[in-house]
Amino acid sequence: MTEARRKLPPWLRRPWPAGHSFQHTRETVESLGIETICTNANCPNRGECWGRGTATVLILGNVCTRNCKFCSVATGKPLPPDPTEPARLADMARRMSIRYLVITSVNRDDLPDGGASHFRDCISEVRRQCPSMRFEILTPDFRGCTEQALEILETALPFVFAHNVETVPSLYPVARSGGNYEYSLNVLRMARDRYPGVQTKSSIMLGLGESDAEVEQVLRDLRRVGCDRLTIGQYLRPSKDSLEVVEYVTPEKFAWWKNRAREIGFAWVLSSPFARSSYFAEQEDAR
Numbered sequence: 001m002t003e004a005r006r007k008l009p010p011w012l013r014r015p016w017p018a019g020h021s022f023q024h025t026r027e028t029v030e031s032l033g034i035e036t037i038c039t040n041a042n043c044p045n046r047g048e049c050w051g052r053g054t055a056t057v058l059i060l061g062n063v064c065t066r067n068c069k070f071c072s073v074a075t076g077k078p079l080p081p082d083p084t085e086p087a088r089l090a091d092m093a094r095r096m097s098i099r100y101l102v103i104t105s106v107n108r109d110d111l112p113d114g115g116a117s118h119f120r121d122c123i124s125e126v127r128r129q130c131p132s133m134r135f136e137i138l139t140p141d142f143r144g145c146t147e148q149a150l151e152i153l154e155t156a157l158p159f160v161f162a163h164n165v166e167t168v169p170s171l172y173p174v175a176r177s178g179g180n181y182e183y184s185l186n187v188l189r190m191a192r193d194r195y196p197g198v199q200t201k202s203s204i205m206l207g208l209g210e211s212d213a214e215v216e217q218v219l220r221d222l223r224r225v226g227c228d229r230l231t232i233g234q235y236l237r238p239s240k241d242s243l244e245v246v247e248y249v250t251p252e253k254f255a256w257w258k259n260r261a262r263e264i265g266f267a268w269v270l271s272s273p274f275a276r277s278s279y280f281a282e283q284e285d286a287r
């Protein structure tokens with residue numbers, strides 16, 4: 001048992017992934033060469049989600065142009081978008097009988113549209129082959145091309161448009177130095193204004209050293225820009241190069257934040273130690 005695992009409180013221990021359905025998901029994504037954020041971010045929910053026959057796809061490669069310290073995705077110079085990716089995603093969706101597909105991507109500051117046209121192409125192709133599919137996209141901030149990116153995505157609207165603020169603004173310099181809190185809020189505001197009928201969503205991690213007052217302010221800021229959906233989860237160090245956990249927040253405190261977020265006005269809230277942006281995203285009512 002590793003040092004980090006030994007230190008985990010009991011509510012954060014999970015069984016190792018196994019089972020027929022998990023294997024089917026693994027074989028499908030591997031045989032089609034599909035990247036997932038589940039593996040690239042070392043998500044602790046992989047056993048449960050893959051065992052339920054769901055996975056969150058990571059398009060535009062697995063090399064990011066930024067270097068956020070909470071994330072384990074590799075930083076570097078990414079390859080050009082792969083034109084075969086949309087068809088491979090459609091194949092995966094059919095083989096796994098997925099009805100709600102969450103698509104996310106690395107930051108692609110190297111592309112003039114931030115990767116928006118590739119998001120559109122992926123949605124369009126999966127939708128062509130699986131017409132009843134509902135999509136949730138978790139996008140980067142499209143820094144420097146937000147207007148253009150949202151215009152491109154308008155031709156392939158998802159059910160939910162998500163962009164994560166990830167943490168409180170005071171921790172951006174250490175956790176998300178390539179991001180900007182106000183910019184991220186503005187992406188959500190712009191999506192909200194531009195896409196009536198599309199729900200917006202964001203996520204925040206706890207345990208990086210934020211105060212309750214700061215979390216409360218983030219929730220209020222998100223509602224101010226019209227954000228409908230929220231997940232609040234425990235930050236878990238995904239690699240030895242990532243930031244250390246400052247605090248393990250108790251399940252009771254997550255339950256408290258869920259109630260608080262409801263009071264502040266979110267329609268859909270998932271707040272628990274293992275909550276992640278895509279965790280049970282397909283549920284009509286968050287548990």
Ligand code: SF4
Nearest residue numbers: 038043045046049278
């Ligand atoms: S919570 Fe999301 S990223 Fe984690 S395993 Fe589930 S689908 Fe994948």
